[in-house]
Amino acid sequence: MSQVLRQHAEQQFAEELEALRKVDDRPRPPNWKLSPWAVLQYLMGGKLDNGFEVTPKYIGNPRLMEIAVSTLATDRALLLYGVPGTAKSWVSEHLSAAVSGDSTMLVQGTAGTSEEQLRYGWNYAQLLAHGPSEQALIPSPLVHAMKLGKIARIEELTRIPADVQDTLITVLSEKTLPVPELGTEVQAVQGFSVIATANNRDKGVNELSSALKRRFNTVVLPVPASQDEEVQIVTKRVAEQGRALALPAEPPALQEVRRVVQIFRELRNGQTEDGKSVRVKSPSSTLSTAEAISVINSGMALAGHFGDGVLRAGDVASGLLGAVIKDPVQDTVVWKEYLETVVKERSDWKDLYRACREQL
Ligand SMILES: Nc1ncnc2c1ncn2[C@@H]1O[C@H](COP(=O)(O)OP(=O)(O)O)[C@@H](O)[C@H]1O
Ligand SMILES: [Mg+2]
Helix, strand or coil, X not given: CCCCCCCCHHHHCHHHHHHHHHHCCCCCCCCCCCCHHHHHHHHHCEECCCCCEECCCCXXXXXXXXXXXXXXXXXXXXXXXXXXXXXXXXHHHHHHHHHHCCCCCEEECCCCCCHHHHCEEECHHHHHHHCCXXXXXXXXXXXXXXXXXXXXXXXXXXXXXXXXXXXXXXXXXXXEEEECCCCEEEECCCCCEEEEXXXXXXXXXXXXXXXXXXXXXXXXXXXXXCHHHHHHHHHHHHHHHHHHHCCCCCCCCHHXXXXXXXXXXXXXHCECXXXXXXXXXXXXXXXXXXXXXXXXXXXXXXXXXXXXXXXXXXXXXXXXXHHHCCCCXXXXXXXXXXXXXXXXXXXXXXXXXXXXXXXX
């Protein structure tokens, strides 16, 4: 039997969710699969009293996750906000999986998202044959979530045109969606809420109207605070994805992950992290943790399929180049300057310097 490429969180971590459900004797908000306490355990990981090990999903400040979880237990919706690659979508999926047992009621926001995609559309054959009826109505994932009392996810909310975004106001404030064509409405069942994600780096973002903003509690997900934390995130996700893709490479040496993360952090923050704090220029690219994960992952694919299975400088160099240089003119200048003034000077980075120079 062939496996799906990527399981939903509630499938992949079914065992953990079940173990948590068994020990969870705290009060649950109506229609929640777990108590807020257990949802937090699921997100942050840890050992249960019976010895069962829950893996951490979010690595970072637990307080942020506490605020996120408790927001969902109120009548306010949750907005996860931050630069790309800070685990907004990731947290949104795991929160929905833990709270509702279902992370699939998802609307992907784009510049082309229409009101129908947020509310409901019509099956035109039915509509023409029988006129407007329940049967002719095609509910959106949002409407499904309202009816089932589960969490709806809206990805990249600020990419949706402002007038379409405002469709959400009635849903979030009145917890109902009128269907004027049928003279009815869909009333949200207890347990319904919305988790939206938005990033502040997109071109063409549509600011949330203040009416809509008021309906959301915003939690800003930061880039990892320290190099150690970021190395931990990358190592963990690379191991998980390497396993899923069955890459024939050894887990990367910590030192190689550390170097990639350090380069990302130095370019992102505009200064070196080796104590001297030399100023460097930042490229136009985001250089998020998510991209560091991809650089190591593609390096491992190279090493596994075309090398000796050990991730080396040559395997990460091309990925680095691709991640750093998004604007072929300006970013190339920045990258070259960084190579010559920082990478070249580090005595144990000679292999990486050579490999990166060869790519240019
Ligand atoms: N603090 C973190 N804890 C755990 N994983 C993280 C963290 N930051 C980034 N990641 C990883 O980065 C990847 C991309 O995250 P994603 O949710 O797609 O970013 P966003 O939606 O914010 O752009 C995910 O695989 C996630 O595991
Ligand atoms: Mg995202």
